[in-house]
Amino acid sequence: MGGLAHYLEDEGLATTQISLIRPQTENTRPPRALWVPFELGRPLGAPNDAAFQAKVLRTALALLERTDGPVILDDFPEDAPVSGAAENDEGWFCPINLPPPPADLEAGGGYKVAIQAEIGGLTTWYDIALRERGRTTMGLSGMKIDEITDFVCAFLDSQIPENPNEGQSLGQSLKFAVEDLKAFYREAAGAQPGQNTGKEMNDWFYGSTAAGKAMYALWPIADNLAKQSGDEFMKIFANLLLIPASQKFRAKAANTKGEAGT
Amino acid sequence: MVRLADLDEPERSHLANIPCASFDAEPWVTGPPLTERRIAMISTAALQHRDDTPFLIGTGDYRYIADDTPASDLVMAHISTNFDRSGFEQDLNVVLPLDRMHELAEAGEIGSVARFHYAFMGSTDPVQMEAAARAMAGHLKADGVDSCILLPV
Numbered sequence: 146m147g148g149l150a151h152y153l154e155d156e157g158l159a160t161t162q163i164s165l166i167r168p169q170t171e172n173t174r175p176p177r178a179l180w181v182p183f184e185l186g187r188p189l190g191a192p193n194d195a196a197f198q199a200k201v202l203r204t205a206l207a208l209l210e211r212t213d214g215p216v217i218l219d220d221f222p223e224d225a226p227v228s229g230a231a232e233n234d235e236g237w238f239c240p241i242n243l244p245p246p247p248a249d250l251e252a253g254g255g256y257k258v259a260i261q262a263e264i265g266g267l268t269t270w271y272d273i274a275l276r277e278r279g280r281t282t283m284g285l286s287g288m289k290i291d292e293i294t295d296f297v298c299a300f301l302d303s304q305i306p307e308n309p310n311e312g313q314s315l316g317q318s319l320k321f322a323v324e325d326l327k328a329f330y331r332e333a334a335g336a337q338p339g340q341n342t343g344k345e346m347n348d349w350f351y352g353s354t355a356a357g358k359a360m361y362a363l364w365p366i367a368d369n370l371a372k373q374s375g376d377e378f379m380k381i382f383a384n385l386l387l388i389p390a391s392q393k394f395r396a397k398a399a400n401t402k403g404e405a406g407t
Numbered sequence: 408m409v410r411l412a413d414l415d416e417p418e419r420s421h422l423a424n425i426p427c428a429s430f431d432a433e434p435w436v437t438g439p440p441l442t443e444r445r446i447a448m449i450s451t452a453a454l455q456h457r458d459d460t461p462f463l464i465g466t467g468d469y470r471y472i473a474d475d476t477p478a479s480d481l482v483m484a485h486i487s488t489n490f491d492r493s494g495f496e497q498d499l500n501v502v503l504p505l506d507r508m509h510e511l512a513e514a515g516e517i518g519s520v521a522r523f524h525y526a527f528m529g530s531t532d533p534v535q536m537e538a539a540a541r542a543m544a545g546h547l548k549a550d551g552v553d554s555c556i557l558l559p560v
Contacts, residue, residue, distance in 0.1 A: 146451050146529065146557050146559040147427070147428075147430075147533075148428050148430070148533025148534075148536060148537075148540075149449060149451070149527065149533065149536060149540050149557055150434075150557055151430045151432065151434060151533075152533075152536070152537055152540040152541055152544070153449075153540060153543075153544055153547075153555055154434030154435070154436050155432070155434055155541075156540075156541055156544035156545075156548075157436055157544070157548070158436060158544055158547060158548070158552065158553065158554065158555055159436040159437060159438045159444075159553060159554040159555070160436075160554070160555045160556070160557055161554070161555075161556050161557070162556065162557035162558070162559070163556075163557070163558050163559060164559070165559050165560070166411075166422055166425070167411075168411065168423065169425065169427045172427050172429055173427055173428060173429065173430065174429075174430060174433065175557075176433070176434055176435050176436075182410055184490070184491050184494070185422075185489065185490035185491060185560060186490035186491030186492060186493075186494055186495065186502070186560045187491055187494040187501050187502070187560075188501070188502065188558045188559055188560060189500060189501045189502070189504050189507070189558075190501070191494070191501065192493075192494040192495075192497040192498035192500070192501040193497060193498045195500070195506070195507065195510075198500055198501065198504055198507050199507050199510065199511070202504055202507050202508070202511065202556075203511070203516070205556055206441060206446070206511075206517065206556060207441070209438065209441060209444065209554055210440060210441055212437075214435055215433040215434070215435040216433060278496075278497065279478070279479055280477075280478050280479035280499075281479075282481075282482055282483060282492070282495065282496045283482075284457050284482045285461065285482055285484055313461070317461075317463075320486070321461070321484075327492075328492065328496060331492065331493045331496055332496050335493055335496065335497055341493060342491070343490070343491025343492075343493055343494065344491075346491070346493045347491075378464065381464065385488075386486050386487070386488055387488065388488065389418075389488045389489050390417050390418045390489055391414075391415070391417075391418040391489070393417065
């Protein structure tokens, strides 16, 4: 991010920016930056909180009028607002009761049956979120949710499905399918009022759902497939782009196959 | 929150060890009061229109986002899985504050909002972005933009 500021200023454009990782900004030294103590992925702090977002935005833009640089790196003084539940240390929880993942997920077709059951329970909430927000962020894969399930679960059943988009590698197609699957779950789970943090949402998805457990099973499968096929993106996807670093601690318990997840 | 000291391993080390570029120069472009500035937003969230060519790993190109683009037309093609997407899913403004910028312009707190905003994909070596960034600067100036706010994820 700070590199872009250097290039734009060099071209004659004044810049200010949000900083999410302060040590990186200290190193890159853009002319003006406002470090904010928010989660990665939320540079304005909190969704659906216009007043707080405006406060962050005004503070970052105000740096453009300062005369005491370069370099200015200020700290935003407030944490992002939290929901009532989080204020009471109860945290966010998914309000949708899903069937617990069966113990025999690893059996042939087990993941697909379990994920289809979860999707059946989530669809009403996904539709509510779609109607209330007027949008979905699914769409990278170009597939519908049932097609995504078939495609992802084929890998879990030791098949190599046909690439639905010949214009990109199979690894890239799998990455987009997985991102759309995760988006479906998150959008449904976030449909009811109450703010979640990203960590809470990840803890629910990776810790409580069959689809989350499928990510750990997919890890060694995609890694082995990359070794066999030479698909470099598939290798990166398997090891870096499939499961967040903060959720990899679950891998040993969840994964009984292959080496990559142990 | 992202105070590295508050994070557990391996996330803390992952974030602390992400390579980042250093620059010798200390550029400093000034301008008129905020009330007279025309401002564009530059995001590194890999936002793109649904029918755009997806961002590819290691490339430093950008996608443009017309100021009147409906939120429903934008998706996030970022490769990283190490940041929250649920906020973006609930409200585009937490990543790209289009509504907030227009509110500031309507209130007269800033001069105007650019016709086009731009998105890159973070997790990319800035050197790979330099040519595209300098070309983008020309487009921004042609739009009358004098200032930018850069927004990471």
